Amino acid sequence: MALERAEVEHIAALARIGLTEEELETFREQLSDILEQFERLTQLDTRSVTPTGHAVELATVMRDDVPEPPLNPEDTLRNAPRRQADFFRVKAVLEE
Amino acid sequence: MDELQGQRRDELWELTLDQARAGLERRAFSSVELTQSCLERIQQVEDRVKSFVTVTGEIALEQAAKADRARAAGAAGPLTGIPMQLKDLICTRDIRTTCSSRMLENYVPVYSATVAEKLFDQGAVLLGKGNMDEFAMGSSCENSAFFPTHNPWDLQRVPGGSSGGAAAAVAAGEAVFALGSDTGGSIRQPASLCGVVGLKPTYGLVSRYGLIAFASSLDQIGPVGKDVTDCALVLNAIAGYDAKDSTSLPEGLPDFTRGLTGKLDGLRLGLPEEYFVAGMQPGVREATLKAVETLEGLGAAVEPVSLPTTEYALACYYIIAPSECSANLARYDGVKFGYSYQDTPDMWEAMESTRQYGFGPEVKRRIMLGTYALSSGYYDAYYRQAQQVRTLIRQDFARVFEKVDALVTPTSPVVAFPLGEKTADPVQMYLIDVCTLPINIAGLPALSVPCGFAEGLPVGMQLIGPHLSEERLLSIAYAYEQATEWHKAKPKL
Numbered sequence: 001m002a003l004e005r006a007e008v009e010h011i012a013a014l015a016r017i018g019l020t021e022e023e024l025e026t027f028r029e030q031l032s033d034i035l036e037q038f039e040r041l042t043q044l045d046t047r048s049v050t051p052t053g054h055a056v057e058l059a060t061v062m063r064d065d066v067p068e069p070p071l072n073p074e075d076t077l078r079n080a081p082r083r084q085a086d087f088f089r090v091k092a093v094l095e096e
Numbered sequence: 097m098d099e100l101q102g103q104r105r106d107e108l109w110e111l112t113l114d115q116a117r118a119g120l121e122r123r124a125f126s127s128v129e130l131t132q133s134c135l136e137r138i139q140q141v142e143d144r145v146k147s148f149v150t151v152t153g154e155i156a157l158e159q160a161a162k163a164d165r166a167r168a169a170g171a172a173g174p175l176t177g178i179p180m181q182l183k184d185l186i187c188t189r190d191i192r193t194t195c196s197s198r199m200l201e202n203y204v205p206v207y208s209a210t211v212a213e214k215l216f217d218q219g220a221v222l223l224g225k226g227n228m229d230e231f232a233m234g235s236s237c238e239n240s241a242f243f244p245t246h247n248p249w250d251l252q253r254v255p256g257g258s259s260g261g262a263a264a265a266v267a268a269g270e271a272v273f274a275l276g277s278d279t280g281g282s283i284r285q286p287a288s289l290c291g292v293v294g295l296k297p298t299y300g301l302v303s304r305y306g307l308i309a310f311a312s313s314l315d316q317i318g319p320v321g322k323d324v325t326d327c328a329l330v331l332n333a334i335a336g337y338d339a340k341d342s343t344s345l346p347e348g349l350p351d352f353t354r355g356l357t358g359k360l361d362g363l364r365l366g367l368p369e370e371y372f373v374a375g376m377q378p379g380v381r382e383a384t385l386k387a388v389e390t391l392e393g394l395g396a397a398v399e400p401v402s403l404p405t406t407e408y409a410l411a412c413y414y415i416i417a418p419s420e421c422s423a424n425l426a427r428y429d430g431v432k433f434g435y436s437y438q439d440t441p442d443m444w445e446a447m448e449s450t451r452q453y454g455f456g457p458e459v460k461r462r463i464m465l466g467t468y469a470l471s472s473g474y475y476d477a478y479y480r481q482a483q484q485v486r487t488l489i490r491q492d493f494a495r496v497f498e499k500v501d502a503l504v505t506p507t508s509p510v511v512a513f514p515l516g517e518k519t520a521d522p523v524q525m526y527l528i529d530v531c532t533l534p535i536n537i538a539g540l541p542a543l544s545v546p547c548g549f550a551e552g553l554p555v556g557m558q559l560i561g562p563h564l565s566e567e568r569l570l571s572i573a574y575a576y577e578q579a580t581e582w583h584k585a586k587p588k589l
Contacts, residue, residue: 007468008464011464011468011471014471015422015463016429016444016448016451017452017455017464018445018449018452019460023460027460027461031464033523034465034522034526037410037411037414037526038411040408041411041412041415041481041482042481044405044485046487049485051480051483051484053313053483054343055299055313055536055537055538055540056298056300058342061342063339071206071207078206079432080432080433081430081434081435081438082436090443091440091441092441093443
């Protein structure tokens with residue numbers, strides 16, 4: 001199935017990935033090719049099949065609620081691109 | 097010394113893990129000497145092989161000295177003082193961990209992965225971090241944002257991927273063993289292409305805590321070694337329950353070296369016809385079938401079996417893996433760590449530019465593919481359908497494992513291919529993993545062991561077993577290895 005250009009723009013916006021005009025067209029072609037490979041899955045009748053999320057079935061694993069020492073602030077902030085005191089500094093989220 | 101004159105003596109870097117362990121135990125050499133030998137080997141060949149993103153020479157020599165002291169104090173295990181490489185998506189505290197991505201080029205983890213902790217606790221020595229396809233997405237190591245790794249058997253060819261650095265380092269003798277990760281074949285396929293042994297354990301056997309995530313329901317860490325014994329020794333060191341990984345299996349562990357007896361009597365092996373795909377190189381088919389004859393000669397009964405859903409595995413995988421990838425990689429937003437685009441006042445634009453420049457093309461392609469498959473209106477058609485097909489694939493395996501103990505297939509339909517040959521067409525690259533990715537979909541263990549050469553390049557045989565059958569797979573591979581010489585062949589560098 002061939003994707004429309006607008007669809008690729010929509011996916012990129014959902015994924016928060018900036019794309020150049022050229023990348024947009026390359027991805028449009030390549031993603032269309034890949035989606036075509038997916039078509040064969042529709043040949044299988046799966047109406048009564050339970051989906052598998054994980055190959056190994058485990059019940060939800062709970063642990064005792066015992067506090068443990070958390071990462072210290074210096075470690076937590078060590079890789080921060082921008083920092084102010086003990087905070088991650090981000091660009092303005094709210095508009096004026 | 098004199099009696100060896102005129103005859104080449106083995107260098108320490110050439111030893112297998114088990115040989116090195118024995119040498120260290122009888123004090124024939126120290127870990128510092130062994131580590132120095134590996135570091136010299138790295139110096140000698142690394143500009144051609146390029147299997148390391150980071151070499152940690154100083155740390156290695158410190159750890160080696162510490163291992164020697166531990167041995168002197170009587171506190172040494174099988175891995176104490178053994179030099180290794182860890183794939184660069186296994187977090188190592190205070191040591192840069194890049195995932196071979198611009199996004200994490202300067203990322204220094206503040207904690208170590210459980211597997212790294214375990215290996216350090218047992219005295220293993222870190223030589224450095226292994227190159228890989230960016231975020232483990234690729235089959236040739238060419239998607240590394242830094243440089244491609246070269247196959248030690250032919251430097252113009254790829255080592256396979258995504259754990260290409262691990263397989264190339266072990267094949268070249270730069271590291272005694274390595275850890276890789278396998279989401280759709282990323283340990284087994286490069287092991288096959290580089291002529292070494294690679295094991296992908298049962299999902300949940302080895303903790304994923306501190307493994308930088310690609311597709312969480314498929315990812316699994318495992319060993320790459322010079323032979324089967326080495327992989328069993330490493331698996332002993334890294335397997336086991338970890339409360340920090342909610343998918344970790346609580347089962348007790350065997351000693352994985354216990355099955356290394358060379359005996360295969362009463363073993364039933366299945367040969368799934370669907371894995372001998374169209375487009376498979378004739379030399380790969382021949383080498384695999386010859387290996388099957390050898391296994392029969394060792395006492396195994398071989399019968400043809402069928403896994404009819406195999407042809408759907410590729411599509412199923414390329415919906416599930418990118419979907420999980422798109423969710424996992426949403427964390428790279430340029431706020432808390434990693435590359436961050438700053439040249440705009442706008443938050444959304446900064447985020448989009450961070451991801452535009454921080455990720456390479458294959459990573460973006462998979463994020464987009466996964467985003468599409470999970471997006472409103474397509475979820476049922478793609479993601480849900482793929483998860484249902486996943487059930488059918490699992491049931492297929494469960495059915496054949498009622499009749500046979502393990503399956504034998506080629507690991508890769510082709511031997512190592514020339515650098516640049518398949519980079520233009522993603523679908524061609526995806527097809528390389530056709531024999532390995534169904535195993536991740538079903539969460540099964542599988543390993544690749546060298547079984548010959550085609551066109552002068554190594555061929556790997558894949559052994560697949562039911563959940564938690566690692567001991568059996570290692571036992572079969574060991575018996576085969578004892579009966580053949582392939583694992584002794586080394587590339588000339």
